Amino acid sequence: MPATCNLQLASMRNIFLFIRRFFNLLLFLALEGLAIYTLYNYNKTHQAFFGGIANEVTGVVSKKYNDVEYYFQLKKTNEQLAEENANLRKMLPGSFETADTAKTTYIDSLAKDTLGTRKFNFLVAKVVNNSVTQENNYITLHRGAQQGVKVDMGVIGPDGIVGKVIFISDNYSRVMSLLNRKSKVSAMLKKGLYSGELEWDGKDPSFLTLHSIPKSAKVQKGDTVLTSNVSEKLSFPAGLMVGRVEEIIADPSSNFLTLKVRSATNFYTLQYVYLSDNLEAAEQQQLESKTPKD
């Protein structure tokens, strides 16, 4: 009995000696492991681990920085907003000549509301942090859960789409920019309505790539690319401006084209964006998930 006891003690002591001897190596491995774990489980564990505190803190610092930086871009921002206002004004009923209905008799047979129901709601948000130089770029907005932001909302700039909300804290939200290797948005050609996947190759912040457009599509340089009516997350209203085709690259081994698209949004000078909230997304997703998988 005492012999085994001694043996156990000795082995215990050996373990402690081992830990003490290689403490630095073990600590190194533990810290690297922790870092790699956070890197690969970022989106899943972030909310649970840090509760958005880090997001709030970096958001406040970024807000301070942006308050200064914003002044240098006031003129450009103002022009952008004025131009957008002009475009919206063009759509007002007052800008159109009404049809002359005095001479024809017309019986309204529609006994229902032709205005339809609202599908999208828009919120305005200030960009407080934005990057274009990383491999994976993110944007911080000064508007969060308390102001009605939800995950998977689409983010739209004055000239075109910008990205998608990936997580939120109380007053700030983090957006995955289109300039992100993990970003995937469905977009379609205005001519022919062919849908494909919009990605970024990490090279130039003014160009995006549109994949899986069939070769049968008659694409030309300068064609308009819009947001698609079919998408998984249903973040964007269909038909929003994405960009214009700059170059057509045919892949000889497959039946698809890869298009280099000049982005409509200027990611260098983003100051105000709109968040699009799809009010019917949950209903559609619920219905689609019921599809039998056999």
Added chain:
Amino acid sequence: MSSLLKNIIRFVFFILFQAYVLDKVPPLHEYVKPILYFLFILWLPFSLSRSLQMIIAFIFGLCMDYFTGTPGLHAVPCVLIAYVRPFLLNILVPQETTELSYAQPSAKSLGTMPYSIYVLILTFMHNACLVLIEWLQFGDFIFFIGKVAATTAISLLLIFVTEVLFPRKARFRTNAA
């Protein structure tokens, strides 16, 4: 100023400088990206224990990560260079004399040549590790080689400029400090 206070100021300054100055520079090319923030770890005092250095480096890297939005990406190379640093210093430094009389690594305390080698090796390791993580997710071998070479060259240039602009007084350590 005490060494602790000085290092806390450096900690904040390097992160803000990287996040709000260097990361805002419009990209010249996909490979050319200025990285300077890890100089904080190169400048840590000799007197810290190895485990403490690694923990500081981990926190430092993670703070950097929260500004770029990629937790873990900068923490991995930071911990790596903090782990390698003492080994490298052991090889490069005549032990008995320097570590006892100087507070931190600099061109004056190590000598210009050994300090350059120290900076070169750690810069290369940091950037190689950082780009390797990116390479594992996407890109090809040319991307890896090109980006490591370009970022290391830019980092070395920036470190040189920083050393010239902000000469640190290589104070002797005294009993009073």
